[in-house]
Amino acid sequence: MRFLHLTGPIALYGLRTVELARTPSVNARGSLVFGRYEAPGRILLFEQQNPPWRLPGILNQADTNRFKRFGATVAIPPGSQVTIVEWPKESLKRFMLEGVLVHELGHHVLQQYKGKRLARVARTRDHEAVAELFASRQRLLVTAVGKLAK
């Protein structure tokens, strides 16, 4: 709740619920799902397994960098095709709040202020881009004022 208020009223207006939920049925590729925005104004944060995560295959560079940015250590044992992601201390919580929740808030902001709250107001790709842009700005802002510093 405290974290939500740090993002300011723009992101919170029209927001109905933020829910902690069980992971939905995963698709055939078994990719991890962290969160979901459902118009209008519903954010779901999904449960995550205890670290370390053993992910089949090699994680791509963008996701590796993203995890590392929030304090994760990503390792690929030599000769294996497995990626091990370790989340020390509270880095996973930080990832879920600053990485996932703020991203979902970005979806909400776009959907809310278009005025067509139940309609698809942008292509999924554009929606994701706007949400990620909003999240990155919010992270910079919050970091700059030091409000998230422990």
Add this chain to the structure above:
Amino acid sequence: MNQGLTLIGDGIENPANALVMKAAAAMFGAECRFRDTKGLNQASSTQGGEPFMTIEADQIPALHGRAVAFDNLPGAAELYGYQVGPDFSVMVGNERRGLSYECAKLATDKVQVPMLSRRVNCLNVAAASAVALYYLGGMRVGSMAVRGEPNNRRPEVLLLGAGDHVELGSAIRSTAAFGWGRVFIEDRQQIWFGCERAVRAEGRAAARRGKNEILSIPCATGATHGFDRVTIITTQALGAPLHRVNLSSGPSQLIVIPDEKSVDQSAETWSRLGKEVEFAHLQIPAMEFPYHYRITTTIALAEISRQVGRRPTAKVPRAGRPPFYDHRLARLAEAAGQSVSLEELVDY
């Protein structure tokens, strides 16, 4: 006699209807029995008629493997294209009240003939029986056509030379029930226009004239018409079977249904009706049967109605699902598996 087919009249009141139902059953080689709950046999004996074969409700399931309730019951399937198999009974209900609950609950199948009129929503029971036997008794046709503007395909109908006012009245009722707004009548016997009061009243009653708004247009005997295409429908083996003929060419086509009891078809000058004249015939299994004008007319109109079709049922647009966006790892397993060199494989 087709042992696998029985027509059952449930609570029929009018002996005249019962007689025509017997004739309809005879056309298709079926047995005809009545569940006499409304004093049918008593009325028949009063009028000097023979008693009808009766049946009780609890005997119906033992007759055949399937029992078809032919009535506009909730959830009833459309008659056209309905396959019920070779061994079944068809149950039709009382003239006013329809099928009784006792019979309806015995039914394994519920079937109805689609009615297109808003005012006349049912057929004469004997005519309906004939339609049911025609389509369920082995006639392989498709379902009713669905068109944007079916009335553009609806041909004109000429009822020619009917000899009985009740038969003609029932035929006019069927014409209205199948969606026609007007019908041409060549009234050679003067049973419809300019007839005496009693005949007129009986004919109008059979046509349900109180709520039947169809426009009946008199045609002079032997009058010349200018239709592009004329199709004459008969029970004699002339031309193509009815369902193989295109009966949905629109108002430029005239469908002629002559009363074969009173019209000598070989002596008619059909070319007076239009440019191109063709014949179509009803496929009736029996070689000899008591002819009733309402039966042939109603079967013919049912087939035309099937081909003309109806508008698509309006679909209520589903409310779109609100959008949702998942935050997930895009490519988790980029290179699942293990690389093995050829040497390792050979050594293995």
